[in-house]
Amino acid sequence: MAQKWDVVIIGGGLAGFVAANYLAKRNLSILVLEKGKKVGGRARTDQIHEQYFNLGPHALSKKGKAMAILEELTIQVPGKSPKLGGVLVKEHLEYSAPFTPSGLLTTNLLNWKDRIEWANVLIKVISVNTKKLTTWTFEQWVQQTTESANIQSLLYLLGRLATYCHAPDQASAKIIVSHLKTVLNGVLYLDHGWQTIIDQLHNKAVVSGVQIETHKRVKHIAPLEQDSFKLVLSHDEEVFGKYVICTTGPYELQHMLGKKSNFPFTKMKPVKGATFDIALTQLPNPKKLFAMDINHPLYFSVHSNYARLSADAKNAVMHVFKYHHPDETINAKKVRDELEQFLEKIQPGWKNYEITSRFIPQITVNQRLPQIGDEKMLESCKRGIPGLYIAGDWASPDFILAEGAVSSAKQAAEDIMKKEKS
Helix, strand or coil, rough: CCCCEEEEEEEEEEHHHHHHHHHHHCCCCCCCCCCCCCCEHHCEEEEEEEEEEEECCCCEECCCCCHHHHHCCCCCCCCCCCCCCCCEECCCEECCCCCHHHHHCCCCCCCCHHHHHHHHHHHHHHHHCHHHHHHCHHHHHHHHHCHHHHHHHHHHHHHHHCCCCCCCCCCCCHHHHHHHHHHHEEEEEEEEHHHHHHHHHHHHHHHCCCEEECCHHHCEEEECCCEEEEECCCCCCEEEEEEEEEECHHHHHHHHHHCCCCCCCCCCCCCEEEEEEEEEEECCCCCCCCCECCCCCCEEEEECCCCCCCCCCCCCCEEEECCCCCCCCCHHHHHHHHHHHHHHHHHHCCHHHHHEEEEEEEEEEECCCCCCHHHHHHHHHHHCCCCEEEEECCCCCCCCCCHHHHHHHHHHHHHHHHHHHH
16 A cells, blocks of 8 residues: 555545545546445444444435435435424424425414415525525524524424534524425435445445555645655555545544644534434334424434335334534433433334334534534635545535535545646
């Protein structure tokens, strides 16, 4: 590995492999360094007792930027769209979710005046020009959109569902509403989990000549005078590259660059949550496939009704999730109790059918809570060190999550290809 590579990509996750596949078309020598023993990052899927568990609930937007780019790379995304129905829980009572015409007509959550306003608000969300929301927080936009407390609660709930962000007073309205518009066009749950995407990207990269090394943690990135970089790995191994694409989180990148780094990462906050991933031999209540709590940031969904996630098609694979506020202190036992109690409320007696489960009290869903002014900060990052490019769920000024990871990876690859042409 001591040879000099055209491009060294740090991180073998979604962003790393999208960038590698675009660059491989240009006959460049490419090395992907993954610190873990498996590739995939947070898009990997773990098989536990023949059940396919994503790292918490994952959904791919059908009309999003990520889907368009994956199609461009001829990646297949087998799966189905979940129905928009379900229940909303408020103060121990359950209501039909007003996300479909029938749900809107039958729900007791809203009075007739609120039902009409909610229908108009959904139309407004779909048609709003998000470029005009650059200076607004999501909370400010919600309060300007409606004075109804019920409808405000529904918008906050949909904002959490679309972005995992549970900080409307801090989050950018432009980003939250943009993702909300995309999600309202439908999502997919993927057969055998998101590993389906990773495996295809990985295999295409290998066939194209990309070299992939696992168990390779980068300790230090040092720019050299002759327009290249030296990367020092955990066992003091050295790798040289003309260009570097870093797909790690911002603080990990800052650590690799050392104290001399001028990258303005200090204001970034990660988006986090807790996930309880569980498989049952059957659902105690097979009619309840989706639920969210209006007053508490809790989510429940049975993904296996729409995607193949078990060796036995009769089994049910589901996720119970809590959206963490970025400033809260996490008590793992308390959070687990909350998630199990919420599951018990929706699927009473679930423990009698449990095959296996996994609880992760604090998982990073996105490396950056999108805030007002992030565009300038990210632009400053891109200009930081010539030849060093950033990609990942935090690196796009316009998107987060998979949309941000995939679009920033393509952009980084295109920027390098332009440089090579000039």
